[in-house]
Amino acid sequence: xxxxxxxxxxxxxxxxxxxxxxxxxxxxxxxxxxxxxxxxxxxxxxxxxxxxxxxxxxxxxxxxxxxxxxxxxxxxxxxxxxxxxxxxxxxxxxxxxxxxxxxxxxxxxxxxxxxxxxxxxxxxxxxxxxxxxxxxxxxxxxxxxxxxxxxxxxxxxxxxxxxxxxxxxxxxxxxxxxxxxxxxxxxxxxxxxxxxxxxxxxxxxxxxxxxxxxxxxxxxxxxxxxxxxxxxxxxxxxxxxxxxxxxxxxxxxxxxxxxxxxxxxxxxxxxxxxxxxxxxxxxxxxxxxxxxxxxxxxxxxxxxxxxxxxxxxxxxxxxxxxxxxxxxxxxxxxxxxxxxxxxxxxxxxxxxxxxxxxxxxxxxxxxxxxxxxxxxxxxxxxxxxxxxxxxxxxxxxxxxxxxxxxxxxxxxxxxxxxxxxxxxxxxxxxxxxxxxxxxxxxxxxxxxxxxxxxxxxxxxxxxxxxxxxxxxxxxxxxxxxxxxxxxxxxxxxxxxxxxxxxxxxxxxxxxxxxxxxxxxxxxxxxxxxxxxxxxxxxxxxxxxxxxxxxxxxxxxxxxxxxxxxxxxxxxxxxxxxxxxxxxxxxxxxxxxxxxxxxxxxxxxxxxxxxxxxxxxxxxxxxxxxxxxxxxxxxxxxxxxxxxxxxxxxxxxxxxxxxxxxxxxxxxxxxxxxxxxxxxxxxxxxxxxxx
Numbered sequence: 001x002x003x004x005x006x007x008x009x010x011x012x013x014x015x016x017x018x019x020x021x022x023x024x025x026x027x028x029x030x031x032x033x034x035x036x037x038x039x040x041x042x043x044x045x046x047x048x049x050x051x052x053x054x055x056x057x058x059x060x061x062x063x064x065x066x067x068x069x070x071x072x073x074x075x076x077x078x079x080x081x082x083x084x085x086x087x088x089x090x091x092x093x094x095x096x097x098x099x100x101x102x103x104x105x106x107x108x109x110x111x112x113x114x115x116x117x118x119x120x121x122x123x124x125x126x127x128x129x130x131x132x133x134x135x136x137x138x139x140x141x142x143x144x145x146x147x148x149x150x151x152x153x154x155x156x157x158x159x160x161x162x163x164x165x166x167x168x169x170x171x172x173x174x175x176x177x178x179x180x181x182x183x184x185x186x187x188x189x190x191x192x193x194x195x196x197x198x199x200x201x202x203x204x205x206x207x208x209x210x211x212x213x214x215x216x217x218x219x220x221x222x223x224x225x226x227x228x229x230x231x232x233x234x235x236x237x238x239x240x241x242x243x244x245x246x247x248x249x250x251x252x253x254x255x256x257x258x259x260x261x262x263x264x265x266x267x268x269x270x271x272x273x274x275x276x277x278x279x280x281x282x283x284x285x286x287x288x289x290x291x292x293x294x295x296x297x298x299x300x301x302x303x304x305x306x307x308x309x310x311x312x313x314x315x316x317x318x319x320x321x322x323x324x325x326x327x328x329x330x331x332x333x334x335x336x337x338x339x340x341x342x343x344x345x346x347x348x349x350x351x352x353x354x355x356x357x358x359x360x361x362x363x364x365x366x367x368x369x370x371x372x373x374x375x376x377x378x379x380x381x382x383x384x385x386x387x388x389x390x391x392x393x394x395x396x397x398x399x400x401x402x403x404x405x406x407x408x409x410x411x412x413x414x415x416x417x418x419x420x421x422x423x424x425x426x427x428x429x430x431x432x433x434x435x436x437x438x439x440x441x442x443x444x445x446x447x448x449x450x451x452x453x454x455x456x457x458x459x460x461x462x463x464x465x466x467x468x469x470x471x472x473x474x475x476x477x478x479x480x481x482x483x484x485x486x487x488x489x490x491x492x493x494x495x496x497x498x499x500x501x502x503x504x505x506x507x508x509x510x511x512x513x514x515x516x517x518x519x520x521x522x523x524x525x526x527x528x529x530x531x532x533x534x535x536x537x538x539x540x541x542x543x544x545x546x547x548x549x550x551x552x553x554x555x556x557x558x559x560x561x562x563x564x565x566x567x568x569x570x571x572x573x574x575x576x577x578x579x580x581x582x583x584x585x586x587x588x589x590x591x592x593x594x595x596x597x598x599x600x601x602x603x604x605x606x607x608x609x610x611x612x613x614x615x616x617x618x619x620x621x622x623x624x625x626x627x628x629x630x631x632x633x634x635x636x637x638x639x640x641x642x643x644x645x646x647x648x649x650x651x652x653x654x655x656x657x658x659x660x661x662x663x664x665x666x667x668x669x670x671x672x673x674x675x676x677x678x679x680x681x682x683x684x685x686x687x688x689x690x
Contacts, residue, residue, distance in 0.1 A: 109303070112230045117330070120237070126254065147187065153181075155173060185214060189210050209242060255272075393679050401555055402556045404685075415673060421674050430474055430476050432475050432476025433477060434565040434569075435465070436482040469602065477514075533550070559683065560683060561602075563682055570668075612686060630664055632647075
């Protein structure tokens with residue numbers, strides 16, 4: 001019987017692929033053995049001479065050429081090309097275009113899938129921990145199976161969505177669509193039930209995957225933003241495909257291991273072997289030249305608002321080559337749904353199963369408790385535990401981030417985060433940031449970026465903070481605007497900028513927003529030496545790995561000042577009844593000032609406290625006067641809880657006082673979210689509490 005093998009041939013970026021006829025493969029062949037096989041380069045590419053070979057090489061092409069443009073059809077991602085490598089296959093007539101570069105990014109596209117870097121859409125490198133990935137079904141194998149149609153269904157805004165009102169981006173999927181998606185859950189549930197009967201290991205991870213899929217399905221029962229529905233549908237389908245991955249119509253995989261390729265081939269799974277060009281048998285019979293099969297039918301474009309049609313790209317999850325990290329990232333719940341249960345991978349090693357034997361299990365909980373906080377390392381740019389972005393509802397564990405006030409931390413955890421709570425844009429307040437999002441300084445991609453963030457902020461800090469306090473600019477910059485502003489070196493005059501491209505327009509808009517600060521930063525980067533922080537000169541060259549105390553002070557000031565500005569803005573929005581005339585406004589401002597030590601809303605022009613004080617004070621007695629003023633301010637807002645109508649009683653039980661403080665913080669956090677659509681920046685402690 002003749003087997004077909006795909007072969008990659010080329011020099012540099014000029015790749016082509018060859019299908020060859022093969023005799024039965026030798027048993028037990030290894031890379032070490034193949035090094036001993038002679039290579040006859042003069043005969044290798046002659047189509048007139050019958051030869052037999054198991055793999056092909058990257059030598060000068062004599063009779064075979066494929067235009068480079070054919071292969072480089074997608075300029076954003078380069079095909080995987082490594083000098084001296086080749087790709088072969090013992091059982092397929094095509095070779096899918098591989099992507100295995102350090103620059104590859106895992107980022108949801110317009111359909112909330114990860115293009116050709118998605119193991120649920122395109123073959124990836126084999127990994128023991130995610131061995132089942134090669135068994136994920138391919139869409140084209142089920143074109144005649146109506147029951148599987150919604151496995152690859154992509155909802156459309158115009159046909160599958162019911163908005164809460166015309167033109168509204170909040171709503172639900174149509175009932176019939178939800179019904180079809182539910183049937184996928186039922187199919188998965190039946191498959192897992194059969195699996196449990198057939199398997200002896202009842203505690204296998206697969207058994208829990210269907211419960212995780214059910215948790216995602218529950219999200220369809222509530223109204224959501226259309227953008228989040230796109231994410232949820234793709235997440236639901238990924239979990240179904242993970243469960244369904246026991247089928248002969250498989251995705252297949254790449255591998256660099258001959259033993260794995262042999263085992264996978266024996267199982268009848270599509271496999272493409274990436275190999276060193278020197279390991280070539282001289283007896284090769286070239287049958288057909290084929291080019292890479294590119295992922296032309298996969299969505300690579302970014303998400304766009306379905307009404308206003310502006311781009312809203314999803315966050316980048318991770319960046320890097322085709323390895324275990326990519327498999328893991330593609331299975332993580334996305335964005336606002338990080339709290340959904342994550343299906344645990346099932347280790348089904350085809351070749352190195354024995355490698356797990358004898359290894360002691362690690363209790364991750366104990367390991368986490370016993371782990372000591374590591375000092376900041378410039379070579380490890382992300383020390384917080386998230387891969388990309390950060391959860392703004394949670395405290396960030398990072399050497400630069402001061403710990404969060406415990407009352408507000410609880411409030412952020414307990415606040416209701418349903419999108420339906422957010423007010424209509426007509427009644428919302430400005431949801432921009434008076435100061436940079438503190439997370440920008442701890443969620444940094446590289447030491448070079450950290451230098452720019454810190455140097456730019458410390459340079460423009462005096463003028464911007466004063467400007468926000470005195471002029472109250474509107475609209476306030478969004479988080480992305482702050483990121484664009486702080487990451488730039490502002491070497492070019494905005495009046496000379498080209499505004500034809502999207503990036504140039506974004507830079508011009510940012511420069512306009514920070515028009516008073518940009519000249520200051522341009523002067524800084526013209527001759528970068530020192531920046532200033534509270535009377536001290538700091539060399540810019542040291543900011544790639546700053547002292548943790550310095551960074552923590554900078555972030556603390558941003559958190560504390562942001563909280564005061566946001567409280568003032570929200571009070572002006574909700575406390576209009578308390579500001580009817582000049583005298584009432586004066587009294588209101590005095591009450592707001594009394595929430596803070598030294599009765600001031602300003603932090604930047606005062607010395608840092610010697611201990612935690614105000615709302616951050618370590619004892620009830622010390623914090624109570626400030627919480628009472630905070631309580632009085634909130635009492636004039638709409639929807640103020642009846643349970644908080646009575647003032648705090650210093651002579652009362654400590655538990656009741658604690659509950660009142662906690663409820664005040666929860667009401668503040670909830671009110672801010674309801675009126676802006678994002679969580680507030682809350683007080684943080686400058687000094688850790690033992």
